[in-house]
Amino acid sequence: MQLLDIRNLTIELRTSDTVIRAVDRVNLSLKEGEVHALVGESGSGKSLIAKAIVGVLNKRWHITADRMHWRGVDLMRLSNEQRRKIVGSDIAMIYQDPSRCLDPTAKIFEQIAETLPEITGSGFFLKRNRERKDRVKALIHKVGIKDHQKVLSSYPHELSEGVCQKVMIAMAIARTPKLLIADEPTTALESTTRAQVFRLLKSLNQLKNMSILMISHELEEIINWSHCMHVLYCGQMVEAGPTQRIFTQPRHPYTQALLKSLPDYEQGLAHKEPFYALKGTIPTLQHLPIGCRLGPRCPQAQKACVVTPPLTKQHGHSYACHFPLIKVMK
């Protein structure tokens, strides 16, 4: 069953004289238990998409979509209150700067405790209180924090980023959501904690059948355990499909460039050998090119590229390019 089904999601920023289209008609669909990766350079609109799904974007942003279905319910048509209820119970999100996402004046225990679903059933105040404490303790153990007493009675600024991220994950899984959106969860972390967090997310997916929408630019980490991959460039979805297919047969020049830029340590790199990279930089949002936004930087670009390419779909692998790299890869 489709868990999340988004068609033509567009996110615009309306200024007094122009309309800046930060995300341009993006499609995304996700089945239960799948791990999807949303890949792209910074500024390509990955976080915007995630925030639009959860519904925490500022009012400045204007969101339109042909449909944004969550298990058959169109989120765009719900009132704020209904949407908050569905999103709060089924979707959870973790962010790239965990320490700033925790309330600086509340202790960790309170913050996790308020995420817990209401404890139903009879019992006195004290009994419910004890149950709440036990649940918080169990959660914090689950995410791999052993010293629960110290962490729970701390304020966020007293903890390291890694511990804060684990606390964020504990809060995210408190309501056992169907979908976890991880917005670059490991950028602020050091490598050992990063590995722990990835392992944790992986086990959550495998043991609890939790779907994960992973936003990241660490391709190596994602390759191994994501089922599908969506590549974004400047707010346009350039290529999407099963991860293995995209890795072996990229159809879009941008995806190819992205994969080529990964250093291949097996073949042995020469000393100070330059990495492969596309020429130029990402255009700023005010000066987006028309048509295919990769156009000015694309090695394959031709005259036709000033028209936005339609999405071509082949066996679940879709790409938006006038001149896909089919022959090249053969």
Added chain:
Amino acid sequence: MVLNYILRRLGLLLFMMFTLSVFTFSLSYLFPGDPLSNLSGISNTSFSQTSELQEKYHFNDNYLMQYFAFITRIVQGDWGVSFASGDSVFTHIIELFPATLELSIYALIISVVVGVPAGIFAAAYHRRWPDKLVNSTTLVGYSMPLFWLALLLIMVFSLQLGWFPMSGRMGLLYEIPYQTGFILIDIVLADFPYSGLAMLDALHHLTLPTIVLAMYPTTVLVRFTRDSMLHVLEQSYIKTARAKGLNRAQLIMHHALRNALLPVIKQIGLQFSTLITLAMITEVIFSWPGIGRWLIDSIYQRDYPAIQGGLLAVSMFVILATIIAELTYTLFDPLSRNQAHGKV
């Protein structure tokens, strides 16, 4: 940790007090006239009196000894006598300060009770009509000169409608014995058969000055609370809390309010110095027998010992109030409790 912080604050307090005392001490030499009579308040002395005073004020020793003698007298409560009345300056201050304090405290209470909720309300309805209404009202209150507002209120409510008395602290009918100097407390303590009526009369007298005095701090607090609230609502932890599925009331009560009100506590402390200054003008207009009116009268009469004493008392009080506000802020804010050393 907290103790350490309090000790550091007390160190700051001592240093400020020292600077203040040096300034006050040097005033008697900087004022025109004889330093000895400026310090003591006794002028036109005979030779024997002069030598007695010189002995008492250590005038034949160096400045350092004179300063220490000054500090000793300040601590003992011997602040010299006023040129105008011939009474001890210290007694004047003790009698008059509670009246000013009473007025300022009520004004501050009103500004907190009105200002903070209004600011939260405006932030909750950001860019909709309640926000605009609150914003434009505060802009008017903020930019209106205090004395003009006072005169307007007197014209409308005292002269035209006759609802409130124009000046003074108490009707002539009632005689309240001086106990604490706070009129409302004194009335309760005095235990008259007609204390209910006296209380009503005192409240009547209090209304207009309190409203006038509260106007400025209220508008400042409204705008400050609103800005602080809007700032906090933009923070990522609020977004996280919203994504967690908390509803609007929970969000505001548990996360937004606590974080937004912390800087407001600091602001309330800072408002105290402005409040005392404004209280002086208010006292003059409403003939309120407080320290501000007395100080301004002393300035007119070139009553140097009184000016000196009044300045010392008022500034000491403002410094104390600021530091107390800061300590309260620290008690509530976990972040500022363990800040780096050397940060003031």
